[in-house]
Amino acid sequence: MSAPLLDVRGLAVGFAGEDGLVPAVQGASFALGAGACLGIVGESGSGKSVAALSVMGLLPPATARITGGSVLLDGRDLLALTPEARRQLRGGEIAMIFQEPMTSLNPAFTIGDQIAEAIRAHAPMSAAAARERAIALLRQVRIASPEKRYDEYPHRLSGGMRQRVMIAIALAGNPRLLIADEPTTALDVTVQAQIVALLRDIQRERGTAILLISHNLGLIAGLADEIAVMYAGRVLEHGPAARILAHPEHPYTIGLLGAVPRAAPGEAPLVGIEGSVPDPRHPPPGCVFQPRCPFAEARCAEAAPPLRALAPGHHAACHLAPLEPVA
Amino acid sequence: MRFLLFLGQRLALTVPTLLILSVLVFALQHLLPGDPALALAGEDMDPDVVAEIRHRYGFDLPIWHQYWNWLLAALQGDLGMSLRNSMSVVQLLLGKLGITLQLAVASMVLALVIGIPLGVLAAARPGSFASLAASGFALSGISVPHFWLGIMLVLAFSVNLNWFPSSGYTPFAEDPGRWAMGLVLPAFVLGTGIAGVLMRHTRSAMLQALGSDYIRTARAKGLREQRVVLKHALRNALVPVVTLGAIEFGQLLSGAVLTEQIFSIPGFGKLLVDGVLYRDYAVVQGLVLVSALLFIAASLVADILYFVINPRLRS
Numbered sequence: 001m002s003a004p005l006l007d008v009r010g011l012a013v014g015f016a017g018e019d020g021l022v023p024a025v026q027g028a029s030f031a032l033g034a035g036a037c038l039g040i041v042g043e044s045g046s047g048k049s050v051a052a053l054s055v056m057g058l059l060p061p062a063t064a065r066i067t068g069g070s071v072l073l074d075g076r077d078l079l080a081l082t083p084e085a086r087r088q089l090r091g092g093e094i095a096m097i098f099q100e101p102m103t104s105l106n107p108a109f110t111i112g113d114q115i116a117e118a119i120r121a122h123a124p125m126s127a128a129a130a131r132e133r134a135i136a137l138l139r140q141v142r143i144a145s146p147e148k149r150y151d152e153y154p155h156r157l158s159g160g161m162r163q164r165v166m167i168a169i170a171l172a173g174n175p176r177l178l179i180a181d182e183p184t185t186a187l188d189v190t191v192q193a194q195i196v197a198l199l200r201d202i203q204r205e206r207g208t209a210i211l212l213i214s215h216n217l218g219l220i221a222g223l224a225d226e227i228a229v230m231y232a233g234r235v236l237e238h239g240p241a242a243r244i245l246a247h248p249e250h251p252y253t254i255g256l257l258g259a260v261p262r263a264a265p266g267e268a269p270l271v272g273i274e275g276s277v278p279d280p281r282h283p284p285p286g287c288v289f290q291p292r293c294p295f296a297e298a299r300c301a302e303a304a305p306p307l308r309a310l311a312p313g314h315h316a317a318c319h320l321a322p323l324e325p326v327a
Numbered sequence: 328m329r330f331l332l333f334l335g336q337r338l339a340l341t342v343p344t345l346l347i348l349s350v351l352v353f354a355l356q357h358l359l360p361g362d363p364a365l366a367l368a369g370e371d372m373d374p375d376v377v378a379e380i381r382h383r384y385g386f387d388l389p390i391w392h393q394y395w396n397w398l399l400a401a402l403q404g405d406l407g408m409s410l411r412n413s414m415s416v417v418q419l420l421l422g423k424l425g426i427t428l429q430l431a432v433a434s435m436v437l438a439l440v441i442g443i444p445l446g447v448l449a450a451a452r453p454g455s456f457a458s459l460a461a462s463g464f465a466l467s468g469i470s471v472p473h474f475w476l477g478i479m480l481v482l483a484f485s486v487n488l489n490w491f492p493s494s495g496y497t498p499f500a501e502d503p504g505r506w507a508m509g510l511v512l513p514a515f516v517l518g519t520g521i522a523g524v525l526m527r528h529t530r531s532a533m534l535q536a537l538g539s540d541y542i543r544t545a546r547a548k549g550l551r552e553q554r555v556v557l558k559h560a561l562r563n564a565l566v567p568v569v570t571l572g573a574i575e576f577g578q579l580l581s582g583a584v585l586t587e588q589i590f591s592i593p594g595f596g597k598l599l600v601d602g603v604l605y606r607d608y609a610v611v612q613g614l615v616l617v618s619a620l621l622f623i624a625a626s627l628v629a630d631i632l633y634f635v636i637n638p639r640l641r642s
């Protein structure tokens with residue numbers, strides 16, 4: 001990958017807690033080329049949303065502190081920009097959609113108004129011209145009879161439709177990077193597939209780079225060129241998607257792959273990972289995954305393993321990597 | 328269509344309220360101490376005269392019959408005669424309604440103009456000096472007793488500085504300047520109290536709105552913070568605040584007894600005090616009835632406003 005569109009290096013973010021800063025992201029690095037798709041996967045609470053909001057510049061200012069690292073867009077460090085410069089990037093070069101389609105639209109305004117507003121925020125134009133463009137965007141996200149839908153309020157739309165409207169809003173400023181944070185988690189299975197297909201088309205047709213965030217590796221597998229696996233605020237493994245899916249090196253990734261629901265929807269995953277994510281205020285010594293790792297050895301509790309290159313572009317942070325092939 | 332249905336339902340709901348109200352107001356006459364026939368007879372305690380009065384006014388009829396007669400008369404706009412001056416109660420009330428209405432509108436405008444911007448400011452800049460000042464203002468607006476504030480204002484601005492008339496009401500037609508000046512202090516006393524209530528509700532509704540997902544979306548669009556706050560958050564925060572404002576206005580319409588008393592404004596409050604003082608039952612009864620009707624009307628308006636500004640109900 002030549003000079004990436006987005007290059008996040010050693011990002012560290014904490015939240016002000018009762019006794020000091022509680023780390024949420026600790027030295028996470030990932031990169032995404034223009035027009036590509038990077039999937040960030042990890043259990044709930046691993047710091048994916050916080051990392052995404054750091055890129056957007058939407059962390060809650062009262063409590064969140066970025067304590068280290070850089071967020072480079074075309075080589076320019078966004079963390080060094082003024083708030084005003086960051087505002088202009090939001091919804092312009094970088095757009096984002098969220099996990100909660102039901103509550104992410106303003107109930108008091110029509111969906112057309114909310115899309116047109118996003119268009120005019122970055123390209124001043126007449127209300128009539130913005131309306132035309134908004135209707136075109138509604139058509140692009142495959143909403144039927146967009147002229148009629150334009151004047152409807154969000155409560156009349158299903159979750160899937162609202163997420164499409166959110167995507168239309170995100171596309172309003174012709175972003176080069178679209179961050180999709182758990183875009184299908186709140187939706188029905190059939191609707192999930194439609195939204196994923198829509199995102200894929202957007203990536204292909206418009207050349208929009210997508211940062212796709214999910215706790216579901218199966219979803220990421222369908223879209224991502226590259227995968228980064230996050231756990232307890234760190235990236236434990238990253239590399240080309242095909243490689244990670246076929247030859248996962250980190251025990252946590254292996255566990256996630258086991259947790260991919262392969263059976264019919266609703267049935268339990270084949271294998272799960274025992275235990276739960278560590279309390280960020282009291283991280284375990286050594287490897288962060290060690291308390292839950294089925295392969296853990298004595299040295300795992302002594303020193304944290306660094307990210308090491310195992311194959312071109314494939315890195316994992318495990319003392320045991322590369323693992324022996326089992327079969 | 329949706330709206331007419333809503334309005335119909337809402338109006339139907341007021342019918343039982345009105346019936347209960349009419350019974351209560353009618354009962355007032357009989358719950359108040361003293362025999363109305365004796366009061367009407369005045370100095371003359373001749374039993375024959377009292378009996379004659381009792382018969383003439385229907386006090387000797389069964390109670391439900393009296394109620395029916397009273398209700399029929401009330402529905403035709405006849406609330407009886409004042410005992411003190413020989414005016415009909417309706418005439419008396421209509422004469423004072425305008426004054427109370429002017430004071431209520433002036434107070435409400437002041438309350439809205441102060442309360443809502445302060446509430447928005449306090450929510451948008453938590454912890455700032457402006458926010459603390461706004462909270463302090465709201466607290467004093469709510470907790471300072473009207474009579475104390477009124478007396479202090481009169482002492483400071485009327486007696487010492489002589490900027491405003493200390494009391495009395497000048498009709499607009501007589502002297503518009505004096506009319507306006509006369510309303511300033513009482514409207515300030517009433518308005519600041521309501522402004523405090525509105526400010527607190529605006530602030531909490533704004534804080535709730537600002538924490539919601541759609542605000543995150545608005546920020547993700549790259550909108551200016553001013554637009555995020557004043558369009559996206561305020562529009563939603565106003566829904567409960569407008570309802571509250573209409574209710575507060577309804578309360579203002581029933582007359583501000585203390586404030587009208589302090590500033591000698593001859594509105595409903597003054598009428599009520601005099602009515603009670605002189606045992607002018609019909610006037611008190613009429614006042615209670617009309618005040619309650621105005622309050623019911625205000626809450627009806629509040630509901631209609633809530634419906635109109637809430638798209639989820641509208642469509």
Ligand SMILES: Nc1ncnc2c1ncn2[C@@H]1O[C@H](COP(=O)(O)OP(=O)(O)O)[C@@H](O)[C@H]1O
Nearest residue numbers: 015024043044045046047048049050051060280
């Ligand atoms: N607004 C916040 N205030 C305090 N802590 C937060 C906040 N948002 C996230 N965190 C913490 O940061 C960590 C990472 O959260 P998040 O990025 O939301 O995880 P993910 O998106 O991977 O599920 C969690 O421990 C969470 O409790």
Ligand code: SF4
Nearest residue numbers: 287290293300318319
């Ligand atoms: S370093 Fe040890 S504990 Fe950590 S993942 Fe590898 S084997 Fe498991």
Ligand SMILES: [Mg+2]
Nearest residue numbers: 048049181182
């Ligand atoms: Mg998340």
